[in-house]
Amino acid sequence: MRGLYWNKGFNHSKHEVFSQLCIPPDVPFFVRLDGRRFQAVSETIGAEKPFDEKFAKCLVASAKAMFQSGFSPALAYVASDEINLLFVYAAPFRRRVEKISSILAGVASSAFSLSAPKLFEKTSIAAFDARIIVSSFEKIAEYLAWRQGDAWRNHNNAHAYWLLRKTGHNPSEAAKMLKGMKIKDLHDLLFRHGVNLAQTPAWQRRGILIFREPYKKRAQNRVVTRRRIRENWSLPLFTSKEGKALIQQVLEWAKPFAEGVKAV
Ligand SMILES: Nc1nc2c(ncn2[C@@H]2O[C@H](COP(=O)(O)OP(=O)(O)OP(=O)(O)O)[C@@H](O)[C@H]2O)c(=O)[nH]1
Ligand SMILES: [Mg+2]
Known part of the structure; x- marks a missing residue:
C-alpha cells in the first residue's frame, strides 16, 4: 500500500505537465474572465434585473484590481459578468498559462467578493x-467588437426575458418564446412595453472600458507624466470610426513608459 503512494525515486515536479505551458513570445493576448453561476450570484446579492449599475460597478472594481495588483493590461473590457484583459507590451509570469489564468481568476474573484x-x-x-485567447495586433479591435456584439445580443435577450417574466410567463415559457423570436419582433415587443433597446444606458448595450490615461503633473521643478486609471461607461461601437480610434488611442497610451512617466 505504502509503495503506491510513496515512491522515493518518483519526481513529482516532472509530473507538473502543464506548468511550463507558455503563450508564445511577443504576441498580444486576451484573458477572458467569466463569472461562475453569476445568475445565482446576482440573485443572492439582490441585483436588479436585467441590469444593475451596482453589479457593473463590482465588475469594474474587479477589472481595476488587475491594474492595482501589479499587472499591466493595456485595457480591460467589461460586459455583463465578463472581464476581458488585453496584454500587449507587458505580460505577467513570463507568459505561463497556468499562473496567468489561476492568479488573474483569483484576483477577480476576491475583488468581486470584497x-x-x-x-x-x-x-x-x-x-x-x-x-486565454492568443491574438495579434491586427485582431485586437476585431476581438473587442466580437465581445461587444455578444454584449448587445445578451442585453436584448435579458431585457426581453425579464419583460416576459414580469408579464406572467414562467422561466421555461419565457426562454422558449425568446428562442423562436426574430430580432425585429423582440424590439417591437419591448417597444410596446416602453423599452427602447437603442436608448438603454450605453454601458448596458456596449460595455465598459478601463484603461490608463497619461496626464501631466508638476514635481518639484519639472513636469512629469503620470498615468491614472480611467473608466469609460459611454462607449462607441468598436466597429465605428470613433470606436477604432479610441482603441488605437488606448493602445498608444499603454506603450511602455518613457523616462519620467510613471503609473499611479
Ligand atoms: N440581475 C443581474 N444579473 C446580471 C447582471 N449582469 C450579469 N448578470 C447575470 O450574469 C449572467 C451572465 O451570463 P452567463 O455567464 O451565461 O451565466 P452564469 O450564470 O454566470 O453561468 P456560467 O458562466 O456558465 O457559470 C446573466 O445571465 C445574468 O443572470 C446585472 O446587472 N444584473
Ligand atoms: Mg458567467
Whole structure:
C-alpha cells in the first residue's frame, strides 16, 4: 500500500505537465474572465434585473484590481459578468498559462467578493473562470467588437426575458418564446412595453472600458507624466470610426513608459 503512494525515486515536479505551458513570445493576448453561476450570484446579492449599475460597478472594481495588483493590461473590457484583459507590451509570469489564468481568476474573484458587500446588503462567494485567447495586433479591435456584439445580443435577450417574466410567463415559457423570436419582433415587443433597446444606458448595450490615461503633473521643478486609471461607461461601437480610434488611442497610451512617466 505504502509503495503506491510513496515512491522515493518518483519526481513529482516532472509530473507538473502543464506548468511550463507558455503563450508564445511577443504576441498580444486576451484573458477572458467569466463569472461562475453569476445568475445565482446576482440573485443572492439582490441585483436588479436585467441590469444593475451596482453589479457593473463590482465588475469594474474587479477589472481595476488587475491594474492595482501589479499587472499591466493595456485595457480591460467589461460586459455583463465578463472581464476581458488585453496584454500587449507587458505580460505577467513570463507568459505561463497556468499562473496567468489561476492568479488573474483569483484576483477577480476576491475583488468581486470584497466589492459586493460595499454596494449590496448581502454577500456571496464569487468565482471567475479564465481562458486565454492568443491574438495579434491586427485582431485586437476585431476581438473587442466580437465581445461587444455578444454584449448587445445578451442585453436584448435579458431585457426581453425579464419583460416576459414580469408579464406572467414562467422561466421555461419565457426562454422558449425568446428562442423562436426574430430580432425585429423582440424590439417591437419591448417597444410596446416602453423599452427602447437603442436608448438603454450605453454601458448596458456596449460595455465598459478601463484603461490608463497619461496626464501631466508638476514635481518639484519639472513636469512629469503620470498615468491614472480611467473608466469609460459611454462607449462607441468598436466597429465605428470613433470606436477604432479610441482603441488605437488606448493602445498608444499603454506603450511602455518613457523616462519620467510613471503609473499611479
Ligand atoms: N440581475 C443581474 N444579473 C446580471 C447582471 N449582469 C450579469 N448578470 C447575470 O450574469 C449572467 C451572465 O451570463 P452567463 O455567464 O451565461 O451565466 P452564469 O450564470 O454566470 O453561468 P456560467 O458562466 O456558465 O457559470 C446573466 O445571465 C445574468 O443572470 C446585472 O446587472 N444584473
Ligand atoms: Mg458567467
